[in-house]
Amino acid sequence: MNKTMSVEEIVGSLESGMTIGIGGWGSRRKPMALVRAIHRSQLTDLTIVSYGGADVGLLCAAGKVRKVVAPFVTLDSIPLEPHFRAARQSGAVEFAEYDEGMFMFGLLAAAHRLPFLPTRAGLGSDVMRVNPGLRTVRSPYDDAEELVAVPALTLDVALLHMDRADTRGNGQYLGVDPYMDDLFAKAAARCYVSCERLVDPGKLEGPPQTLLVSRMHVTGVVETPNGGHFTDCGPDRSRDEAFQRHYAASAADPQAWAAFTERFLSGDEAAYQEAVRRWREEEAR
Amino acid sequence: MSVTRAEICVVACAEAWRGDGEILAAAMGTCSILGARLARLTFEPGLLTTDGGALLTAEPVPFGAPAGPAEGWMPFRDHLWLVQNGRRHVMMGASQIDRHGNTNISAVGEWERPKSQLLGVRGAPGNTICNPTSYWIPRQSTRVFVPRVDVVSGVGHDRAAELGAHASRFHDLRRVVTDLGVFDFGTPDGSMRLVSVHPGVDVEQVVAATGFELVVGGDVPETRLPTDEELRLIREVLDPRSSRDREVRA
Numbered sequence: 001m002n003k004t005m006s007v008e009e010i011v012g013s014l015e016s017g018m019t020i021g022i023g024g025w026g027s028r029r030k031p032m033a034l035v036r037a038i039h040r041s042q043l044t045d046l047t048i049v050s051y052g053g054a055d056v057g058l059l060c061a062a063g064k065v066r067k068v069v070a071p072f073v074t075l076d077s078i079p080l081e082p083h084f085r086a087a088r089q090s091g092a093v094e095f096a097e098y099d100e101g102m103f104m105f106g107l108l109a110a111a112h113r114l115p116f117l118p119t120r121a122g123l124g125s126d127v128m129r130v131n132p133g134l135r136t137v138r139s140p141y142d143d144a145e146e147l148v149a150v151p152a153l154t155l156d157v158a159l160l161h162m163d164r165a166d167t168r169g170n171g172q173y174l175g176v177d178p179y180m181d182d183l184f185a186k187a188a189a190r191c192y193v194s195c196e197r198l199v200d201p202g203k204l205e206g207p208p209q210t211l212l213v214s215r216m217h218v219t220g221v222v223e224t225p226n227g228g229h230f231t232d233c234g235p236d237r238s239r240d241e242a243f244q245r246h247y248a249a250s251a252a253d254p255q256a257w258a259a260f261t262e263r264f265l266s267g268d269e270a271a272y273q274e275a276v277r278r279w280r281e282e283e284a285r
Numbered sequence: 286m287s288v289t290r291a292e293i294c295v296v297a298c299a300e301a302w303r304g305d306g307e308i309l310a311a312a313m314g315t316c317s318i319l320g321a322r323l324a325r326l327t328f329e330p331g332l333l334t335t336d337g338g339a340l341l342t343a344e345p346v347p348f349g350a351p352a353g354p355a356e357g358w359m360p361f362r363d364h365l366w367l368v369q370n371g372r373r374h375v376m377m378g379a380s381q382i383d384r385h386g387n388t389n390i391s392a393v394g395e396w397e398r399p400k401s402q403l404l405g406v407r408g409a410p411g412n413t414i415c416n417p418t419s420y421w422i423p424r425q426s427t428r429v430f431v432p433r434v435d436v437v438s439g440v441g442h443d444r445a446a447e448l449g450a451h452a453s454r455f456h457d458l459r460r461v462v463t464d465l466g467v468f469d470f471g472t473p474d475g476s477m478r479l480v481s482v483h484p485g486v487d488v489e490q491v492v493a494a495t496g497f498e499l500v501v502g503g504d505v506p507e508t509r510l511p512t513d514e515e516l517r518l519i520r521e522v523l524d525p526r527s528s529r530d531r532e533v534r535a
Binding site: 025051052070071072073074079080084085088089091097098099100101102104119120121122123124125126127129130143145146176177178179180 | 338339340358360361362365368369391392396397398399400401402403404405406407408409410411413414415436437438439440444445447448451452453455456
Protein backbone atom coordinates (compact mmCIF):
# COMPACT_ATOMS: atom_id res chain seq x y z
CA MET A 1 0.00 0.00 0.00
CA ASN A 2 2.37 2.67 -1.22
CA LYS A 3 0.67 5.85 -2.42
CA THR A 4 3.73 7.87 -3.26
CA MET A 5 3.49 9.79 -6.51
CA SER A 6 5.43 12.56 -8.19
CA VAL A 7 4.15 16.12 -8.38
CA GLU A 8 3.80 15.63 -12.14
CA GLU A 9 1.77 12.43 -11.71
CA ILE A 10 -0.61 14.15 -9.30
CA VAL A 11 -1.18 17.17 -11.49
CA GLY A 12 -1.32 14.93 -14.56
CA SER A 13 -4.30 13.16 -13.04
CA LEU A 14 -6.29 16.40 -12.82
CA GLU A 15 -8.61 17.63 -15.56
CA SER A 16 -9.66 21.03 -16.80
CA GLY A 17 -13.00 22.18 -15.43
CA MET A 18 -12.51 20.46 -12.08
CA THR A 19 -13.48 21.91 -8.70
CA ILE A 20 -10.29 21.88 -6.66
CA GLY A 21 -10.13 22.60 -2.94
CA ILE A 22 -6.81 23.89 -1.62
CA GLY A 23 -5.96 23.54 2.08
CA GLY A 24 -4.10 25.93 4.35
CA TRP A 25 -5.28 29.45 5.16
CA GLY A 26 -4.19 32.76 3.56
CA SER A 27 -0.41 32.58 3.35
CA ARG A 28 -0.14 29.56 5.66
CA ARG A 29 0.73 25.93 4.85
CA LYS A 30 -0.39 26.08 1.23
CA PRO A 31 0.54 23.20 -1.13
CA MET A 32 2.53 25.61 -3.27
CA ALA A 33 4.63 22.95 -5.05
CA LEU A 34 1.38 21.43 -6.37
CA VAL A 35 0.03 24.90 -7.19
CA ARG A 36 3.22 25.70 -9.12
CA ALA A 37 2.82 22.44 -11.05
CA ILE A 38 -0.75 23.43 -11.98
CA HIS A 39 0.63 26.84 -12.98
CA ARG A 40 2.90 25.21 -15.58
CA SER A 41 0.30 22.61 -16.68
CA GLN A 42 -2.22 22.81 -19.51
CA LEU A 43 -5.16 22.80 -17.08
CA THR A 44 -7.78 25.54 -17.46
CA ASP A 45 -11.31 26.45 -16.40
CA LEU A 46 -10.76 25.44 -12.77
CA THR A 47 -13.00 26.29 -9.83
CA ILE A 48 -10.76 26.95 -6.83
CA VAL A 49 -12.23 26.56 -3.33
CA SER A 50 -9.87 28.04 -0.76
CA TYR A 51 -9.27 30.20 2.28
CA GLY A 52 -7.32 32.05 -0.35
CA GLY A 53 -3.75 33.23 -0.54
CA ALA A 54 -1.03 33.10 -3.17
CA ASP A 55 -2.48 29.76 -4.35
CA VAL A 56 -5.50 31.61 -5.70
CA GLY A 57 -3.36 34.53 -6.89
CA LEU A 58 -0.85 32.44 -8.83
CA LEU A 59 -3.53 30.40 -10.56
CA CYS A 60 -5.48 33.55 -11.46
CA ALA A 61 -2.29 35.08 -12.87
CA ALA A 62 -1.81 32.02 -15.09
CA GLY A 63 -5.38 32.14 -16.41
CA LYS A 64 -6.21 28.76 -14.92
CA VAL A 65 -9.25 29.87 -12.98
CA ARG A 66 -12.85 30.27 -14.06
CA LYS A 67 -14.29 30.71 -10.58
CA VAL A 68 -13.03 31.34 -7.04
CA VAL A 69 -15.03 30.25 -3.98
CA ALA A 70 -13.55 31.96 -0.90
CA PRO A 71 -14.23 34.16 2.13
CA PHE A 72 -11.04 36.17 1.48
CA VAL A 73 -7.84 36.17 -0.52
CA THR A 74 -4.89 37.54 1.45
CA LEU A 75 -1.15 37.18 1.95
CA ASP A 76 -1.62 37.88 5.69
CA SER A 77 1.39 40.13 6.26
CA ILE A 78 0.45 41.82 2.97
CA PRO A 79 -3.31 42.23 3.28
CA LEU A 80 -4.32 42.24 -0.38
CA GLU A 81 -3.39 39.56 -2.95
CA PRO A 82 -2.38 41.50 -6.09
CA HIS A 83 -3.17 38.87 -8.76
CA PHE A 84 -6.58 38.08 -7.32
CA ARG A 85 -7.35 41.81 -7.18
CA ALA A 86 -6.34 42.23 -10.81
CA ALA A 87 -8.45 39.24 -11.87
CA ARG A 88 -11.50 40.60 -10.04
CA GLN A 89 -11.04 44.14 -11.27
CA SER A 90 -10.68 43.01 -14.89
CA GLY A 91 -13.64 40.65 -14.57
CA ALA A 92 -11.47 37.66 -15.44
CA VAL A 93 -12.87 35.36 -12.74
CA GLU A 94 -16.24 34.58 -11.22
CA PHE A 95 -16.37 34.84 -7.45
CA ALA A 96 -18.57 33.10 -4.87
CA GLU A 97 -17.84 35.18 -1.79
CA TYR A 98 -18.71 33.49 1.51
CA ASP A 99 -18.32 34.36 5.17
CA GLU A 100 -15.43 32.40 6.80
CA GLY A 101 -17.83 30.41 8.97
CA MET A 102 -20.25 29.76 6.09
CA PHE A 103 -17.33 28.41 4.11
CA MET A 104 -16.43 26.03 6.96
CA PHE A 105 -20.06 24.87 7.14
CA GLY A 106 -20.01 24.22 3.38
CA LEU A 107 -16.94 22.01 3.82
CA LEU A 108 -18.50 20.31 6.85
CA ALA A 109 -21.65 19.57 4.86
CA ALA A 110 -19.67 18.10 1.97
CA ALA A 111 -17.45 16.13 4.35
CA HIS A 112 -20.55 14.51 5.86
CA ARG A 113 -22.52 14.04 2.63
CA LEU A 114 -25.19 16.53 3.69
CA PRO A 115 -26.81 18.84 1.11
CA PHE A 116 -26.44 21.87 3.39
CA LEU A 117 -25.86 22.99 6.97
CA PRO A 118 -27.68 25.85 8.69
CA THR A 119 -25.96 28.89 10.18
CA ARG A 120 -26.74 32.47 11.11
CA ALA A 121 -23.58 33.71 9.39
CA GLY A 122 -24.52 35.55 6.22
CA LEU A 123 -27.97 36.78 7.29
CA GLY A 124 -28.48 40.47 6.55
CA SER A 125 -25.18 40.80 4.69
CA ASP A 126 -24.52 41.20 0.97
CA VAL A 127 -23.25 37.62 0.87
CA MET A 128 -26.91 36.80 0.24
CA ARG A 129 -27.12 39.37 -2.58
CA VAL A 130 -23.93 38.45 -4.42
CA ASN A 131 -24.70 34.72 -4.23
CA PRO A 132 -28.26 34.69 -5.56
CA GLY A 133 -28.30 30.89 -5.46
CA LEU A 134 -28.06 30.85 -1.65
CA ARG A 135 -31.27 29.79 0.10
CA THR A 136 -32.49 29.98 3.67
CA VAL A 137 -34.08 27.19 5.70
CA ARG A 138 -36.66 27.46 8.49
CA SER A 139 -36.36 25.52 11.73
CA PRO A 140 -39.14 22.89 12.03
CA TYR A 141 -39.19 23.46 15.81
CA ASP A 142 -41.12 26.03 17.81
CA ASP A 143 -38.56 28.78 17.30
CA ALA A 144 -39.18 28.66 13.51
CA GLU A 145 -35.90 30.51 13.06
CA GLU A 146 -34.81 31.24 9.50
CA LEU A 147 -31.15 30.42 8.81
CA VAL A 148 -28.78 30.35 5.86
CA ALA A 149 -28.66 26.89 4.24
CA VAL A 150 -25.01 26.75 3.22
CA PRO A 151 -24.73 24.32 0.30
CA ALA A 152 -22.14 21.56 0.47
CA LEU A 153 -18.79 22.58 -1.01
CA THR A 154 -18.23 19.24 -2.69
CA LEU A 155 -14.83 18.95 -4.35
CA ASP A 156 -13.50 16.84 -7.18
CA VAL A 157 -10.02 17.05 -5.70
CA ALA A 158 -8.38 18.46 -2.56
CA LEU A 159 -4.71 19.46 -2.41
CA LEU A 160 -3.01 19.75 0.99
CA HIS A 161 0.48 20.39 2.33
CA MET A 162 1.43 18.62 5.56
CA ASP A 163 4.51 18.85 7.76
CA ARG A 164 4.83 15.06 7.68
CA ALA A 165 3.14 12.18 5.91
CA ASP A 166 3.74 8.48 5.57
CA THR A 167 3.88 6.50 2.36
CA ARG A 168 0.35 5.19 2.97
CA GLY A 169 -0.97 8.76 2.82
CA ASN A 170 -1.50 9.57 6.52
CA GLY A 171 -0.86 13.31 6.99
CA GLN A 172 0.40 15.12 10.09
CA TYR A 173 0.59 18.81 11.00
CA LEU A 174 3.10 20.00 13.59
CA GLY A 175 2.21 23.69 13.80
CA VAL A 176 -0.39 25.37 15.99
CA ASP A 177 -3.31 25.18 13.56
CA PRO A 178 -4.75 22.35 11.46
CA TYR A 179 -6.71 24.93 9.44
CA MET A 180 -9.53 23.02 7.65
CA ASP A 181 -7.35 20.47 5.90
CA ASP A 182 -9.15 17.37 7.17
CA LEU A 183 -12.45 18.83 6.01
CA PHE A 184 -11.02 19.50 2.54
CA ALA A 185 -9.82 15.87 2.43
CA LYS A 186 -13.23 14.52 3.38
CA ALA A 187 -15.13 16.91 1.10
CA ALA A 188 -13.23 15.69 -1.97
CA ALA A 189 -13.60 12.63 -4.17
CA ARG A 190 -9.80 12.46 -4.28
CA CYS A 191 -7.21 14.08 -2.04
CA TYR A 192 -3.50 14.54 -2.68
CA VAL A 193 -1.04 15.40 0.06
CA SER A 194 2.37 16.97 -0.36
CA CYS A 195 4.63 17.02 2.68
CA GLU A 196 7.88 18.44 4.00
CA ARG A 197 9.12 14.97 4.90
CA LEU A 198 7.81 11.54 3.97
CA VAL A 199 8.31 8.65 6.42
CA ASP A 200 7.62 4.94 6.47
CA PRO A 201 4.37 3.67 8.00
CA GLY A 202 4.52 3.75 11.78
CA LYS A 203 7.25 6.39 11.80
CA LEU A 204 5.13 9.50 12.31
CA GLU A 205 6.33 11.02 15.60
CA GLY A 206 4.40 13.36 17.86
CA PRO A 207 1.08 13.40 19.72
CA PRO A 208 -1.65 11.34 18.01
CA GLN A 209 -3.92 14.38 17.79
CA THR A 210 -1.50 15.85 15.23
CA LEU A 211 -2.38 12.97 12.86
CA LEU A 212 -4.92 15.07 11.01
CA VAL A 213 -5.59 13.37 7.71
CA SER A 214 -6.21 9.64 7.42
CA ARG A 215 -5.05 7.52 4.52
CA MET A 216 -8.67 6.46 4.01
CA HIS A 217 -9.21 9.91 2.51
CA VAL A 218 -5.93 10.20 0.58
CA THR A 219 -5.27 9.02 -2.98
CA GLY A 220 -1.65 10.04 -3.36
CA VAL A 221 1.24 11.55 -1.41
CA VAL A 222 4.45 13.28 -2.46
CA GLU A 223 7.48 14.57 -0.59
CA THR A 224 8.14 18.23 -1.48
CA PRO A 225 10.73 19.72 0.91
CA ASN A 226 9.99 23.44 1.28
CA GLY A 227 6.95 22.74 -0.91
CA GLY A 228 4.88 25.24 1.04
CA HIS A 229 7.28 28.06 0.18
CA PHE A 230 6.74 31.00 0.54
CA THR A 231 3.86 30.43 2.96
CA ASP A 232 4.17 29.74 6.69
CA CYS A 233 4.67 26.01 7.39
CA GLY A 234 4.59 24.72 10.94
CA PRO A 235 7.75 24.49 13.01
CA ASP A 236 10.03 23.74 10.04
CA ARG A 237 9.61 26.87 8.00
CA SER A 238 8.22 30.26 8.80
CA ARG A 239 6.86 32.44 6.01
CA ASP A 240 9.54 33.77 3.64
CA GLU A 241 8.45 37.38 4.09
CA ALA A 242 11.19 38.79 1.87
CA PHE A 243 10.26 36.51 -1.00
CA GLN A 244 6.55 37.14 -0.50
CA ARG A 245 7.26 40.87 -0.76
CA HIS A 246 9.19 40.18 -3.96
CA TYR A 247 6.22 38.18 -5.29
CA ALA A 248 3.75 40.94 -4.46
CA ALA A 249 5.94 43.73 -5.81
CA SER A 250 6.54 41.80 -9.04
CA ALA A 251 2.81 41.24 -9.44
CA ALA A 252 2.18 44.97 -9.49
CA ASP A 253 3.88 45.45 -12.87
CA PRO A 254 3.53 43.32 -16.07
CA GLN A 255 7.23 43.48 -16.94
CA ALA A 256 8.32 42.64 -13.43
CA TRP A 257 5.84 39.78 -13.38
CA ALA A 258 7.16 38.43 -16.67
CA ALA A 259 10.66 38.49 -15.19
CA PHE A 260 9.42 36.75 -12.01
CA THR A 261 7.68 34.07 -14.07
CA GLU A 262 10.75 33.53 -16.24
CA ARG A 263 13.05 33.27 -13.28
CA PHE A 264 10.98 31.22 -10.85
CA LEU A 265 8.07 29.55 -12.61
CA SER A 266 9.38 28.39 -15.99
CA GLY A 267 10.97 25.16 -14.72
CA ASP A 268 10.01 22.33 -12.40
CA GLU A 269 9.91 22.39 -8.58
CA ALA A 270 13.63 21.67 -8.24
CA ALA A 271 14.38 24.60 -10.54
CA TYR A 272 12.10 26.80 -8.45
CA GLN A 273 13.85 25.87 -5.21
CA GLU A 274 17.25 26.51 -6.81
CA ALA A 275 16.12 29.87 -8.20
CA VAL A 276 14.83 30.88 -4.77
CA ARG A 277 18.11 29.80 -3.16
CA ARG A 278 20.08 31.96 -5.60
CA TRP A 279 17.71 34.89 -5.14
CA ARG A 280 18.23 34.70 -1.38
CA GLU A 281 22.01 34.66 -1.88
CA GLU A 282 21.80 37.79 -4.03
CA GLU A 283 19.58 39.51 -1.51
CA ALA A 284 21.97 38.70 1.32
CA ARG A 285 24.85 40.43 -0.43
CA MET B 286 6.02 63.37 28.22
CA SER B 287 2.61 64.34 26.95
CA VAL B 288 0.00 61.76 26.00
CA THR B 289 -0.09 60.95 22.29
CA ARG B 290 -3.19 60.52 20.14
CA ALA B 291 -2.30 56.85 19.64
CA GLU B 292 -2.27 56.31 23.42
CA ILE B 293 -5.68 57.93 23.74
CA CYS B 294 -6.91 55.62 20.97
CA VAL B 295 -5.53 52.52 22.70
CA VAL B 296 -7.41 53.43 25.88
CA ALA B 297 -10.58 54.27 23.92
CA CYS B 298 -10.35 50.83 22.27
CA ALA B 299 -9.79 49.18 25.65
CA GLU B 300 -12.96 50.84 26.94
CA ALA B 301 -14.99 48.94 24.31
CA TRP B 302 -14.52 45.75 26.34
CA ARG B 303 -15.41 47.26 29.73
CA GLY B 304 -17.99 45.13 31.49
CA ASP B 305 -17.60 42.17 29.13
CA GLY B 306 -16.35 39.72 31.76
CA GLU B 307 -15.00 36.34 30.75
CA ILE B 308 -15.18 36.35 26.95
CA LEU B 309 -12.67 36.42 24.09
CA ALA B 310 -11.57 39.94 23.18
CA ALA B 311 -10.75 39.51 19.48
CA ALA B 312 -9.00 42.42 17.80
CA MET B 313 -7.57 43.45 14.45
CA GLY B 314 -5.29 46.46 14.13
CA THR B 315 -2.49 47.62 16.39
CA CYS B 316 -4.38 49.98 18.72
CA SER B 317 -7.31 47.58 19.15
CA ILE B 318 -4.99 44.63 19.92
CA LEU B 319 -3.20 46.81 22.46
CA GLY B 320 -6.56 47.96 23.79
CA ALA B 321 -7.78 44.41 24.40
CA ARG B 322 -4.60 43.51 26.27
CA LEU B 323 -4.65 46.76 28.24
CA ALA B 324 -8.26 46.18 29.30
CA ARG B 325 -7.29 42.70 30.50
CA LEU B 326 -4.30 44.06 32.44
CA THR B 327 -6.42 46.70 34.18
CA PHE B 328 -10.18 46.94 34.57
CA GLU B 329 -11.35 43.76 32.79
CA PRO B 330 -9.10 40.92 34.04
CA GLY B 331 -11.52 38.18 33.02
CA LEU B 332 -11.01 38.78 29.29
CA LEU B 333 -9.29 36.18 27.15
CA THR B 334 -6.74 37.38 24.60
CA THR B 335 -4.67 35.66 21.92
CA ASP B 336 -1.12 35.90 20.64
CA GLY B 337 -2.57 36.98 17.30
CA GLY B 338 -2.50 33.33 16.29
CA ALA B 339 -4.02 30.13 17.64
CA LEU B 340 -3.03 30.50 21.29
CA LEU B 341 -5.02 31.94 24.18
CA THR B 342 -2.19 33.37 26.23
CA ALA B 343 -1.98 32.87 29.99
CA GLU B 344 -1.14 36.56 30.34
CA PRO B 345 -1.54 39.47 27.89
CA VAL B 346 1.65 39.52 25.83
CA PRO B 347 3.51 42.53 24.41
CA PHE B 348 2.65 43.44 20.82
CA GLY B 349 4.50 41.13 18.41
CA ALA B 350 6.12 39.13 21.23
CA PRO B 351 6.10 35.33 21.46
CA ALA B 352 3.02 33.87 23.12
CA GLY B 353 4.64 32.54 26.28
CA PRO B 354 2.54 30.08 28.29
CA ALA B 355 -0.86 29.33 26.77
CA GLU B 356 -4.08 28.81 28.71
CA GLY B 357 -6.01 27.58 25.72
CA TRP B 358 -6.02 26.67 22.06
CA MET B 359 -8.06 28.57 19.50
CA PRO B 360 -7.24 27.44 15.98
CA PHE B 361 -9.28 29.04 13.21
CA ARG B 362 -11.92 26.31 13.23
CA ASP B 363 -12.62 26.82 16.94
CA HIS B 364 -12.55 30.57 16.52
CA LEU B 365 -15.30 30.24 13.91
CA TRP B 366 -17.31 27.97 16.22
CA LEU B 367 -16.84 30.52 19.02
CA VAL B 368 -18.43 33.16 16.79
CA GLN B 369 -21.53 30.97 16.68
CA ASN B 370 -21.27 30.36 20.44
CA GLY B 371 -21.22 34.10 21.12
CA ARG B 372 -18.78 34.47 24.03
CA ARG B 373 -16.70 36.88 22.00
CA HIS B 374 -16.55 40.62 21.33
CA VAL B 375 -14.61 41.48 18.19
CA MET B 376 -13.17 44.84 17.18
CA MET B 377 -12.75 44.80 13.40
CA GLY B 378 -11.49 47.28 10.86
CA ALA B 379 -13.59 48.71 8.04
CA SER B 380 -12.78 50.33 4.70
CA GLN B 381 -16.25 51.89 4.66
CA ILE B 382 -18.86 52.39 7.38
CA ASP B 383 -22.26 54.06 7.13
CA ARG B 384 -24.73 55.77 9.45
CA HIS B 385 -26.33 52.48 10.55
CA GLY B 386 -23.04 50.67 11.11
CA ASN B 387 -22.98 48.65 7.90
CA THR B 388 -19.33 48.05 7.04
CA ASN B 389 -17.38 47.02 3.96
CA ILE B 390 -14.07 45.17 3.75
CA SER B 391 -14.93 43.36 0.53
CA ALA B 392 -14.72 45.62 -2.49
CA VAL B 393 -15.10 49.26 -3.54
CA GLY B 394 -17.40 49.95 -6.49
CA GLU B 395 -19.81 47.50 -8.07
CA TRP B 396 -19.31 44.06 -6.53
CA GLU B 397 -19.70 42.38 -9.92
CA ARG B 398 -16.64 44.19 -11.23
CA PRO B 399 -15.06 46.18 -8.43
CA LYS B 400 -13.02 49.29 -8.91
CA SER B 401 -10.91 48.02 -6.02
CA GLN B 402 -11.02 44.45 -4.74
CA LEU B 403 -10.30 44.40 -1.02
CA LEU B 404 -10.01 41.44 1.37
CA GLY B 405 -13.38 39.78 0.85
CA VAL B 406 -16.08 39.68 3.54
CA ARG B 407 -13.88 37.48 5.79
CA GLY B 408 -15.76 36.77 9.04
CA ALA B 409 -17.67 40.05 9.12
CA PRO B 410 -21.15 38.67 8.28
CA GLY B 411 -20.94 35.98 10.98
CA ASN B 412 -19.29 38.26 13.52
CA THR B 413 -21.94 40.95 13.30
CA ILE B 414 -24.95 38.62 13.38
CA CYS B 415 -23.63 36.33 16.14
CA ASN B 416 -21.62 38.31 18.71
CA PRO B 417 -20.87 41.85 19.92
CA THR B 418 -18.89 43.84 17.38
CA SER B 419 -17.00 47.12 17.56
CA TYR B 420 -14.82 48.88 15.01
CA TRP B 421 -11.41 50.51 15.10
CA ILE B 422 -10.71 52.93 12.25
CA PRO B 423 -7.24 54.52 12.44
CA ARG B 424 -7.94 57.33 9.97
CA GLN B 425 -11.44 58.78 9.88
CA SER B 426 -12.41 60.54 6.63
CA THR B 427 -15.36 60.95 4.31
CA ARG B 428 -13.88 58.15 2.22
CA VAL B 429 -14.43 55.76 5.12
CA PHE B 430 -17.50 57.31 6.78
CA VAL B 431 -19.75 57.11 3.71
CA PRO B 432 -23.49 57.58 3.15
CA ARG B 433 -23.80 54.02 1.84
CA VAL B 434 -21.25 51.22 1.81
CA ASP B 435 -20.67 49.52 -1.55
CA VAL B 436 -20.79 45.97 -0.14
CA VAL B 437 -22.35 45.07 3.22
CA SER B 438 -19.76 42.80 4.84
CA GLY B 439 -20.66 43.67 8.44
CA VAL B 440 -24.38 44.00 9.18
CA GLY B 441 -25.71 47.37 10.37
CA HIS B 442 -28.81 48.28 12.37
CA ASP B 443 -31.11 48.87 9.40
CA ARG B 444 -30.23 45.46 7.91
CA ALA B 445 -30.60 43.78 11.30
CA ALA B 446 -34.02 45.40 11.79
CA GLU B 447 -35.16 44.00 8.43
CA LEU B 448 -34.34 40.50 9.69
CA GLY B 449 -36.71 40.93 12.64
CA ALA B 450 -36.17 40.88 16.37
CA HIS B 451 -35.72 37.11 16.66
CA ALA B 452 -33.21 36.60 13.85
CA SER B 453 -31.17 39.62 14.90
CA ARG B 454 -31.26 38.97 18.65
CA PHE B 455 -27.49 38.50 18.86
CA HIS B 456 -26.70 41.51 16.65
CA ASP B 457 -24.95 44.01 18.93
CA LEU B 458 -22.85 46.85 17.53
CA ARG B 459 -21.12 48.39 20.51
CA ARG B 460 -18.94 51.28 19.43
CA VAL B 461 -16.67 52.76 16.81
CA VAL B 462 -13.31 54.22 17.76
CA THR B 463 -11.34 56.39 15.31
CA ASP B 464 -8.32 58.66 15.49
CA LEU B 465 -10.75 61.54 16.10
CA GLY B 466 -13.32 60.24 18.54
CA VAL B 467 -15.64 57.58 19.88
CA PHE B 468 -19.08 56.75 18.47
CA ASP B 469 -21.98 54.47 19.31
CA PHE B 470 -25.44 53.68 17.96
CA GLY B 471 -27.50 54.68 21.00
CA THR B 472 -30.23 56.42 19.03
CA PRO B 473 -33.84 55.30 18.43
CA ASP B 474 -33.15 54.05 14.89
CA GLY B 475 -29.59 52.85 15.53
CA SER B 476 -27.91 55.79 13.79
CA MET B 477 -24.33 56.61 14.68
CA ARG B 478 -23.83 59.10 17.48
CA LEU B 479 -20.74 61.00 18.56
CA VAL B 480 -19.91 59.94 22.13
CA SER B 481 -16.68 61.84 22.68
CA VAL B 482 -13.95 63.69 20.82
CA HIS B 483 -10.32 63.01 21.58
CA PRO B 484 -8.43 65.82 23.34
CA GLY B 485 -7.25 68.28 20.70
CA VAL B 486 -10.08 67.43 18.28
CA ASP B 487 -13.18 69.61 17.92
CA VAL B 488 -16.65 68.50 16.93
CA GLU B 489 -16.53 70.41 13.60
CA GLN B 490 -13.46 68.42 12.61
CA VAL B 491 -15.29 65.16 13.26
CA VAL B 492 -18.36 66.31 11.33
CA ALA B 493 -16.15 67.36 8.41
CA ALA B 494 -14.58 63.90 8.33
CA THR B 495 -17.99 62.20 8.27
CA GLY B 496 -19.83 61.65 4.98
CA PHE B 497 -23.28 61.25 6.55
CA GLU B 498 -25.39 63.05 9.10
CA LEU B 499 -23.93 62.26 12.48
CA VAL B 500 -26.03 62.51 15.63
CA VAL B 501 -24.30 65.09 17.83
CA GLY B 502 -25.64 65.99 21.27
CA GLY B 503 -25.36 69.45 22.75
CA ASP B 504 -22.24 69.08 24.81
CA VAL B 505 -19.81 66.46 23.53
CA PRO B 506 -17.30 65.43 26.20
CA GLU B 507 -13.65 64.69 25.62
CA THR B 508 -12.40 61.10 25.49
CA ARG B 509 -10.75 60.35 28.79
CA LEU B 510 -6.99 60.48 29.17
CA PRO B 511 -5.02 57.36 30.04
CA THR B 512 -4.20 56.95 33.71
CA ASP B 513 -0.55 56.93 34.76
CA GLU B 514 -0.74 53.16 35.19
CA GLU B 515 -2.27 52.71 31.74
CA LEU B 516 0.48 54.85 30.20
CA ARG B 517 3.12 52.79 31.95
CA LEU B 518 1.56 49.55 30.70
CA ILE B 519 1.29 50.83 27.12
CA ARG B 520 4.78 52.33 26.96
CA GLU B 521 6.81 49.91 29.04
CA VAL B 522 4.98 46.60 28.88
CA LEU B 523 2.66 46.18 25.91
CA ASP B 524 4.24 48.32 23.19
CA PRO B 525 7.79 49.42 24.03
CA ARG B 526 8.59 49.66 20.31
CA SER B 527 5.75 52.16 19.73
CA SER B 528 4.04 50.20 16.98
CA ARG B 529 0.98 52.28 17.83
CA ASP B 530 2.61 55.39 16.39
CA ARG B 531 2.84 53.77 12.96
CA GLU B 532 -0.94 53.33 12.96
CA VAL B 533 -1.91 56.73 14.42
CA ARG B 534 0.41 59.65 13.74
CA ALA B 535 1.18 61.95 16.62
